[in-house]
Structure formats: C-alpha cells, structure tokens
Amino acid sequence: MEKLVNDFSFGLFFWQGIILIILIVLLRKFAWKPILDSLNTREEGIKNALESAEKAKQEMANLKADNEKMLQEARADRDEMLKEAQQMKKKIMAEATEDATEKANAIIAKAQETIQSEKKAALSEINEQVATLSLQIAEKVIKQDLSDDKSQMELINKMLEDVKAN
Numbered sequence: 001m002e003k004l005v006n007d008f009s010f011g012l013f014f015w016q017g018i019i020l021i022i023l024i025v026l027l028r029k030f031a032w033k034p035i036l037d038s039l040n041t042r043e044e045g046i047k048n049a050l051e052s053a054e055k056a057k058q059e060m061a062n063l064k065a066d067n068e069k070m071l072q073e074a075r076a077d078r079d080e081m082l083k084e085a086q087q088m089k090k091k092i093m094a095e096a097t098e099d100a101t102e103k104a105n106a107i108i109a110k111a112q113e114t115i116q117s118e119k120k121a122a123l124s125e126i127n128e129q130v131a132t133l134s135l136q137i138a139e140k141v142i143k144q145d146l147s148d149d150k151s152q153m154e155l156i157n158k159m160l161e162d163v164k165a166n
Contacts, residue, residue: 133163136159137159
C-alpha cells in the first residue's frame, strides 16, 4: 500500500477525474437518457396494456352480465308464451266441451221430442186398433147370442185366433 501512495500522481488523478466526468456526461446524454426513455416508453406501454386488459375484462364482464340478462329475459318470454299457450289450450278445450255439450243437449232434446211424438203416434195407433177390435168384437157379439159361458168362451177363442192371424 505504501507503493501506491508513493506512485500517486496528482496530474494523472486530475485527468482521470475529468475523463470520468466527461464519460459520465457522455453516457448520460447518449446512453442513460435513451435507455431511460425506452424504459419509460416500455413502462407506459405495459401500463396501457394493463389498462386495456382491465377494460377488456370489464367489457367481458358487462357482456356476460348482458348475455345473462338477455338469457333470463328470453326464458321469461318463453315461459310467458308457454303459459299463454296453455291458457289458450284450456280456453279452446272449454269452448269445444261447451259446444259439444250444447250440441249433445240439443240432440237429446230433439230425440226426446221425437220419442214423445212417436209415443203419441203409437198410442194413437193402439187406440185406433183397440177401437177397431172393440167394434169388430161388438159386431160379432151382436150377431150371436151369448147366453151361456161355453158359447162366450168359444167366441173369445175364435176372435183371438182371428186377431193372431191378422
């Protein structure tokens, strides 16, 4: 270490100091400034990219929420349409049932009227036949004298055979 102290030259030290200062100024102007500028530019680019990514993430979240909302609305619309279709189906079924009931009641009423008229016609015809038979029996009874039971029974059997033949 003594040798270093003995070999020390103030002029050399001075010029080395000046060269160091010049070198630092040159490095600052031509190296550090561009390096720092590129680092700042890169830092801003990364910052902008992060902001863009955050915006894209937020937009994706908004789109996802909008899609979910639209999906829920579509489901609600579908459910409403199905509900309306069910109500229309029930209404149409009720109307068809009501119409069928009315038609069936009308047919039944018409059938009952027809039955009543047929019944009246049949009763009328039976009454006519009874009257005719009564007249025929009266004619035959008047033609013959029926004093005893045996002759009455013979007449009745004969008339019954005539009626069965007709």
